[in-house]
Amino acid sequence: MVLDYSLYLVTDSTPAVLGKKKIEDVVQASVYGGATIVQYREKHGETADMIKTAEGLRAICHESNTPLIINDRVDVALAVKAQGVHLGQTDMSTFPKTSLYQVEMLKYAQEITVARQLLGPEAIIGATVSSIDEAVTAIEAGADYLGIGTVYATATKDDTKVILGPTGVRDILDAISVLENKKVPTIAIGGINAQNIQRVMFKSQAGSKRLDGVAVVSAIVAADDAKAAAQELRELVNKSPGFFKEQANQTKEVNELLGRVNAVIREVGLQKPLCHNMTNLVVQNFAANVALAIGSSPIMANNGDEASELAALGGSLVVNMGSVTPEAIMNYERAAQAYNSCDRPVLFDPVGAGATKLRRGAVRRMLANCYFEVLKGNENEIRVLLGDVSTQQKGVDSSASTSSDLDKATLARDLAAREHCVVVLTGETDYLSDGKRTYTVKNGHEYLGRITGTGCTLGTTIAACLAAHREDKLLATLSAMLMFEVASERAAIRLDVKGPGTFVPAFIDELYEVAQLARKSDGGWSSWLASAKVEEITLRKADEMKRIPENAGK
Helix, strand or coil: CCCCCCEEEECCCCHHHHCCCCHHHHHHHHHHHCCCEEEECCCCCCHHHHHHHHHHHHHHHHHCCCCEEEECCHHHHHHHCCCEEEECCCCCCCCCCCHHHHHHHHHHHHHHHHHHHHHCCCCEEEEEECCHHHHHHHHHHCCCEEEECCCCCCCCCCCCCCCCHHHHHHHHHHHHCCCCCCCCCEEEECCCCCCCHHHHHHHCCECCECCCEEEECHHHHCCCCHHHHHHHHHHHHCCCCCCCCCCCCCCCCHHHHHHHHHHHHHHHHHHCCEEEEECCHHHHHHHHHHHHHHCCEEEECCCHHHHHHHHCCCCEEEEECCCCCHHHHHHHHHHHHHHHHCCCCEEEECCCCCCCHHHHHHHHHHHHHCCCCEEEEEHHHHHHHCCCCCCCCCCCCCCCCCCCHHHHHHHHHHHHHHHCCEEEEECCCEEEECCCCEEEECCCCHHHHCCCCHHHHHHHHHHHHHHHCCCCHHHHHHHHHHHHHHHHHHHHCCCCCCCHHHHHHHHHHHHHHHHHHHHHCCCCCCHHHHHCCEEECCCCCCCCCCCCCCCCCC
16 A cells, blocks of 8 residues: 655644644544644553544544554554554664664564554554664564654654754765665655655755655644645645745856857846845845846845845845854744745855854754755865764865865765855865756966955855746856856056955956846857856766665664
8 A cells, every 4th residue: 555645744732832622623624635644642541541542543534544553552542443653762872883882772672573463564653763873673573664753843843952943854864865675765754844845855855765745733723724724735745845946957168158148147137136135234235236247236234024024025135154153043044934935046255164162053043944055165064064063164264275176076066966056165276066066167367365345245145046047046146156266367457456455455456347248249149258267077977876884774
């Protein structure tokens, strides 16, 4: 029997969640609304009362041919002839990799085996997992599906110590995807609701392995209208997220890309898109002048509560992670999510991501809760985004690199492929990738590194081009990079430029001039592009064989 795990309802009878409603009414409404599986969870009830309630739920689910799963209690499942049981486990994060941990893992595997013996071969047996080891153990023991979590902190479980986030879910999916002949369905659970369900489904995808569904509790049980809540969630889980659109069959040839750059820049001038910058006070004036020079309409707004109205205006957002106070991170997150909801582009610049533990945590939170069309950073920052905890920055600058050109290109490619976005790895040579196409860009001038805010304002330029050109985000990013970096070269050789101080006004002038030349070309070739230094890099395919932890599942 092939089951549909897309919307898995877990009940909660506590007054704080259920309120004055009857659990039977909520379940009936939810299956009418589209819940595909129901799990009856009651942690503190008497056995006789649980059986009575489960019998009522079994009758409701039988009418709609919806499987009923009982949480933990095999005896109750047997008594009401439920379709299966879901087995949770004690949190093992407090004693990882110890002998006690191994004992607990063996006990968990034995619970699954015993449940199978008691319920029979046709029963559905699910298992809660929060690590790769636990997932492999459950699969090897014969679990029919995995509930992976907790994704986000939730009030319905007060014993949660491991918060995975979508990236933690992805790591587990990634690891189990290579288990031969052990393809089991997976669902994510923990704090999932209509606001984050699509991000969870999208951000947790590991190559071809993706979640088969999500488990929800409060999003349905606490809703005033359980049927409507279930309908909305079912629609969202089966719908491609609007903030991400697959861009297939894009050109790779450098000359073809260069031939389209002026058309992108011309669109910026025609559309004059809003460019919303969340950046520090030191950079705001410079960023606004750069945006105006290229034809965009800038606004500097660091309050996330404004973002939903600004996003509706059809522009783009730049998040420069200068400050990492709790309030700042909350504002970044709210703003990015608002632009995601309006299907508008967001660029994230994780300034100084490797400098402190606090910044690394902020980066993980932003990646988990938001989608970014472009991630921009120096080599150290890109390594942190990829999860390298050993990277240490002294500040916003990148330390001296010992990586080869191929290594840096691979870093950009791997992050872009994982996050389904464009990555710009900045440095003396810039590396640009969307996970399928990878290039070096060797334009720019050393003065860009001698003044404050050029990294932030490159982000402003990229965001403006992303807002104007939605068909190929790598092309939009390349167009912005070339406009910005060629303008810096033109400014640096001017006779009136004596150093960094006189460079800034000359740079803004040349940025304006390059934008004008691009527009006068009617979208074709123009002389300024002769300075472009772009090369395609051919990389070997990423290693698809994932290493399973030693002794996992034993």
